[in-house]
Structures are given as structure tokens and as C-alpha cells.
Amino acid sequence: MSPGERSLFPLLCSACHTPIPAALCNSGESIHCPHCSIQLQVELFPAILRPLHEGGTVGLQVTEGEASCFYHPDKQAVKICSSCGRFICSLCEIDLAGRCLCPVCLEQGRQNEQLSELVTKRTLHDSIALNTTFLPLLIWPITLITAPIAFYLAITAWRKPSSILPRTRIRLILALLFSALQIIGWLVLCIFLFQKWNS
Known part of the structure; x- marks a missing residue:
């Protein structure tokens, strides 16, 4: 291998670090290093053997x-x-x-x-609003706080972009519906307790 070829093709034997001629590469068969005779199989992308062009x-x-x-x-x-x-x-x-x-x-x-x-990625505001509506039902007194928050989240998320993947607005609609029902329920309970307290 000439010095010019060696500089363009710096592939070395893994054992003795002697340059391997380009002609021995991509043969599909095992070869022997010209210097140390170790058995090698060299497969390269064809583009590495092409001459470089000045850009x-x-x-x-x-x-x-x-x-x-x-x-x-x-x-x-x-x-x-x-x-x-x-x-x-x-x-x-x-x-x-x-x-x-x-x-x-x-x-x-x-x-x-x-x-x-x-x-x-995007924040799934509709899922957050819906979860804020349903999860507090496990400890129902918390809905006094979470229902207005869920209603607010659903309203503000209506114009925000949803998921990158196509999604309907059913979660926002459900969040608005159930949070409104919870708010109405609390209002009815407060009115009932107020009337009972005054009677």
C-alpha cells in the first residue's frame, strides 16, 4: 500500500496494527493479515473506498x-x-x-x-381536568375545593392544543359536566343546611 493510499484508507489490523489493503476488504471471506497472518474478516461500507472530492x-x-x-x-x-x-x-x-x-x-x-x-409532547389538560373531577370522589368532602378547580381547568384548556395525536373533547365535556354537578350539589347542600339552621 502506498503512503497516499494508506492515508486515505487507515484500516489497521486489530492484532499488529499494520494497514490492511483495500483489495482484501468486502470479499465475504476470511482473510489473513499480510504481516501477522491473523485471520480477519473485514466488511466496510462501499462509500469509504470511494476517493474524496474537494468540496x-x-x-x-x-x-x-x-x-x-x-x-x-x-x-x-x-x-x-x-x-x-x-x-x-x-x-x-x-x-x-x-x-x-x-x-x-x-x-x-x-x-x-x-x-x-x-x-x-403536550400536556393533556383534558385528562388533568377529568382526573381532578373524579379522583377526589374517593374522599368526597375534597370536592368542595376540587370541583371549582376542575371546572376552571376544563374552561381554560378548551382552546389549548390537545395531544399531538388526534383526540376528541369528550374528556373536557365530561370534566365540565361532572364538576358543574358537584358544584351544584354543594350549593344545594349549603342552601339545605342554611334553611335547616334558620328553622
Whole structure:
């Protein structure tokens, strides 16, 4: 193996660390190391055997009278970020569901969960509201506190996005219904006790 080939193909024997010629690889059979004669079987992805090509310059250089990228002043702007309006070059443009975003807006949208395409989980407000209605029934006096909370949660969750997977609003409807019944029940009980106390 020539020095140039050795530098492009640095595969070494696991025992003696001698370079293994590329011609012995991907044969499908066991081979012997040319130096120490240990038995090896070498399988590589074909792309590693291809010669490397020198890459070109990425992004056009900015010339006089043209807009430059906000993040790379020496690169010509090719797009405008649809979120912040900054001029960006081909290195910075990120296509997300038909929108062109710069890296900063993409990261901010991911952190703030404002980009629905990048959201991987959501709080299930409808399940929280429904559980806040039913679980306290095991210790029914707590419903005096939890019923209004469940009703409030169901109302505020009505316009919030639900699960990433399609879900109906049946949990919110049930939470509203049962929490309203619990509130009405407590009102009736309070009125009954008040009338009994005054009689």
C-alpha cells in the first residue's frame, strides 16, 4: 500500500496494527493479515473506498449593492426569515413545512414550543381536568375545593392544543359536566343546611 493510499484508507489490523489493503476488504471471506497472518474478516461500507472530492464553497460571496446574511456578513443573502425578517444566506436557511426560518428562530420556537412541527409532547389538560373531577370522589368532602378547580381547568384548556395525536373533547365535556354537578350539589347542600339552621 502506498503512503497516499494508506492515508486515505487507515484500516489497521486489530492484532499488529499494520494497514490492511483495500483489495482484501468486502470479499465475504476470511482473510489473513499480510504481516501477522491473523485471520480477519473485514466488511466496510462501499462509500469509504470511494476517493474524496474537494468540496466547493458553500454560499455565494456578497458583492457590492447586494444584501448580506445577518449571521454571515461575507455571504450573500438568498432568503428572508419568515419569523424575524432577517436576511439569511443558504447556510442559514432552514425549510420547515414550507416556511423559511433562521437557526435562532428555529431554536427559540423549539424551546417555546411555538413550532407545532417540532413539538414532541403536550400536556393533556383534558385528562388533568377529568382526573381532578373524579379522583377526589374517593374522599368526597375534597370536592368542595376540587370541583371549582376542575371546572376552571376544563374552561381554560378548551382552546389549548390537545395531544399531538388526534383526540376528541369528550374528556373536557365530561370534566365540565361532572364538576358543574358537584358544584351544584354543594350549593344545594349549603342552601339545605342554611334553611335547616334558620328553622
